[in-house]
Structure formats: structure tokens, C-alpha cells
Amino acid sequence: MGSPKGAVLPVSDPPRGSGGGSGGGDDALLFKGSAMTRRGAYAALSYMSCAVLLVMFNKAALSSYSFPCANVITLLQIICSTCILYAMRRWKIISFTVAEPRTASDSVNLVPLRTLIHTLPLSLAYLLYMITSMESVRGVNVPMYTTLRRTTVLFTLIVEYLLTKQKYTSPVLGSVALIVFGAFVAGARDLSFDAYGYAIVFLANITTAMYLATINRIGKSSGLNSFGLMWCNGLVCGPILLIWTYIRGDLELTMNFPHLYSPGFQVVMLLSCILAxxxxxxxxxxxxxxxxLTQTMCGNLKDVFTIGIGWVIFGGLPFDLLNIIGQCLGFIGSGLYAYCKLKGK
Structure with missing residues (x-):
């Protein structure tokens, strides 16, 4: 990745008919009749791996170290991502637009102002998604967090229909209904019920659905690839969040945090920023x-690892029979959707 002559990182779906074809290669379909390419499968697996690890590190910072400022973590993650993008663009490892070669120019003017304004709804949706997702981790234990977050799929269906009139087949709708039903069954006996925590999680579900649908709608029409969209998010969200944390006093609270110079806490924060x-x-x-919707379903599939690891490390939820049944229903629903996706339905 460090050499300009190396293979460029994948950034978006190439136009149909260019590069991949129907033969082999990274863009070949997984199976005959499949709706998912190998690149799509690698992207899904990469997301699930990063998501599991990031939840663990965020939970460690907010709960194990009792760090009081979730917004500061979000701010640090945005700053870290923006710095990484700037360095990679300067070193010509990546480009920010779909048609721009990595070696196009040495100036990092990066994206035009008109494009930045065009992606403004996406950036604001990203900011809400980041803030609510981070705060929701604090409010409930890890197993219940992942259980409630699985209902995001329902909000995603609704938002996609409202924005793009996207419709899905009966098997897909059935898998979504099974996931939502399983989530309610799993949470029926949560003895640590916290109304505020639950409300924040459902708010995070709504903002997540808005963010993912906005990526699909605005991202593909902006002319930017994945890195360019991330860069715009950082430019818009970073200053807003910096001002917000300063007004709330979070920055001062962070400077007085007793574990601020603890090596363990610093390692957790560093890994959290990189993983973000x-x-x-x-x-x-x-x-x-x-x-x-596939992105949301991947979030459901990775929950089996998040729940298991979170329960072992952080505890907080006794797994009774009803909870196990609910979890299994959710995983079956996610598996059913994955089957429909691979079969091209």
C-alpha cells in the first residue's frame, strides 16, 4: 500500500462492463446467478471484523475506564481519519474522485467547494450517526446493545423506500421480520432496562438508516469515491463537533480525566481511532x-461475535432461554437474507 506503483485500494463499484466482466477476477460473481461479487463479499467481511473490534474498544474506554466524553472520542476519530486521508492522498496512495488517477497532481486542493456542498446532507447524517452510536454504547450493556441495534434493518427498509422507492421481495421482508421479532424476544427479560439507554439506541438506529441510505443516494452522484466521501465528512463534521465539545465543556473535562495519561487508556483510544x-x-x-440493506444485515451477522466477546469481557446480561431463542431468531433471519442475496433474489 505504501508504493505508488502498488495496487490501488478498492474505493467503489466500477461501472458495469468495465474491468470485471463475467469471467474471473475480483469483480466476478460469487456464484452463478449470485447478486454479490467477490469484492462485495470482501467488503462485507472487512466491515464485520472492524465493527466487532471497534465496539469492544469503545466500550472499554467508556465503561472500563469510565471516560465521560463520548463526543470527544468521536472528535478524535474524525481528526485521525482526516489526517490519515490527507497523508495517503499526499503520498499518492489514494485519490478522492472516481475518475482521478492517484498521480494526477501534487496539489491537495482535494475536492471542489461545490462538491463539498453537494455532500453536506451525507456529512450531517454521518455526524448524527457517529454521535448517537457512540452514546448508545454507554447506555446499555454490550449484548443488549447489539440486540437492539439489529432493529436498524427495519428503519433501513423504511428510509430506502422513502428516498429511492426501493422495494424488496417477500423472502427479504420475511427475514427482516424475523430479525426484528428475535430482537424483541431477546430483550423481553432484560433486567437492566434503562429507558434513556433504549431511546438512544433506537435513535442511533434511525440515524444509521438515514446515513446508509444517504451514502447510496448522494455518494454515487457526487463523483467521489469512498475516500473522497470520508474526506468531506471530516471537513464538515470536525469543526462542528469541535465547537460543540468546547461549548459543552467536554474538552476541559477530558484534560482533567484521571486516566488521560494512562498507557492502557491511550492504547485503547489510539486503536479506537484507527479502527474507526x-x-x-x-x-x-x-x-x-x-x-x-446488505450493510445493515452485515451488522446483524457480526453480532454473534460481538455478543459473545462482550458478554465474556464486560458481562451485564444473564443469558436465559428466552434470550438465546431471540438471538437465534435474529441470526436465522440474517442468514436467510444472506442466502437471498447470494441467490440474486
Missing amino acids: FFLNYSIFLNTTLNSA
Whole structure:
């Protein structure tokens, strides 16, 4: 990745008929009649891996170290992502637009103002998504967090229909209904019920659905690839969040945090920032290569690892029979959608 002559990182779905064909290669379909390419499958797997690790590190910072400022973590993640993008663009490892070669120019004027304004709804949706997602991790335990987050798929269906009139087949709708039903069954006996925590999680579900649908709608019409969209998000969201954290006093609270100079806490924060960059990239890639609904379903499939690891490390939820049944229903629903996707339905 460090050499200008190396293979460029995948950034978006290439136009049909260019590059991949129907033969082999990374753009070949997984199976005959499949609706998912190998690149799409790699993007989905990359997202799931990053998402599991990021939830663990965020939970460690907010709960294990009792860090009080979730917005500061979000701000640091945005700053880290923007710095990484700037360095990679300067070193000509990546480009920001679909048609621009990596070696196009040495000036990092990067994106025109008109394009930045065009992506403004996406950036604002991203800011809401980041803030609510980070705050929702604090409000509930990890197993219940992942359980409630699985209902995002319902909000995604609704938002996609409202924005693009996207419709899905009966098997897909059935898999969504099974996931939502499983989530309610799993949470029926949550003894640690917290109304505020639950409300924040559902708010995070709504903002996530808006963000993913906006990626699919605005991202493909902006002329920017995944890195360019991430760059615009950083330019818009960074200053807004910086001002917000300053007004709320979060920056001062962070400077007085007792574990601020603890090596363990600093390692957790560093890994959280790096993983946030890769997670955001994989979200863009998965959503553009596949769809907003596929991205949401990948979030459901990775929950089996998040729940298991979170329960072992952080605890907080006794797994009774009803909870296990609900979890299994959700995983079956996600598996059913994955089957429909691979079969091209």
C-alpha cells in the first residue's frame, strides 16, 4: 500500500462492463446467478471484523475506564481519519474522485467547494450517526446493545423506500421480520432496562438508516469515491463537533480525566481511532458495492461475535432461554437474507 506503483485500494463499484466482466477476477460473481461479487463479499467481511473490534474498544474506554466524553472520542476519530486521508492522498496512495488517477497532481486542493456542498446532507447524517452510536454504547450493556441495534434493518427498509422507492421481495421482508421479532424476544427479560439507554439506541438506529441510505443516494452522484466521501465528512463534521465539545465543556473535562495519561487508556483510544477509519471506509465500500440493506444485515451477522466477546469481557446480561431463542431468531433471519442475496433474489 505504501508504493505508488502498488495496487490501488478498492474505493467503489466500477461501472458495469468495465474491468470485471463475467469471467474471473475480483469483480466476478460469487456464484452463478449470485447478486454479490467477490469484492462485495470482501467488503462485507472487512466491515464485520472492524465493527466487532471497534465496539469492544469503545466500550472499554467508556465503561472500563469510565471516560465521560463520548463526543470527544468521536472528535478524535474524525481528526485521525482526516489526517490519515490527507497523508495517503499526499503520498499518492489514494485519490478522492472516481475518475482521478492517484498521480494526477501534487496539489491537495482535494475536492471542489461545490462538491463539498453537494455532500453536506451525507456529512450531517454521518455526524448524527457517529454521535448517537457512540452514546448508545454507554447506555446499555454490550449484548443488549447489539440486540437492539439489529432493529436498524427495519428503519433501513423504511428510509430506502422513502428516498429511492426501493422495494424488496417477500423472502427479504420475511427475514427482516424475523430479525426484528428475535430482537424483541431477546430483550423481553432484560433486567437492566434503562429507558434513556433504549431511546438512544433506537435513535442511533434511525440515524444509521438515514446515513446508509444517504451514502447510496448522494455518494454515487457526487463523483467521489469512498475516500473522497470520508474526506468531506471530516471537513464538515470536525469543526462542528469541535465547537460543540468546547461549548459543552467536554474538552476541559477530558484534560482533567484521571486516566488521560494512562498507557492502557491511550492504547485503547489510539486503536479506537484507527479502527474507526477502517470501519468507515468499509461501510462506504460495502454500501456502494452492495446496498444499504446488505450493510445493515452485515451488522446483524457480526453480532454473534460481538455478543459473545462482550458478554465474556464486560458481562451485564444473564443469558436465559428466552434470550438465546431471540438471538437465534435474529441470526436465522440474517442468514436467510444472506442466502437471498447470494441467490440474486
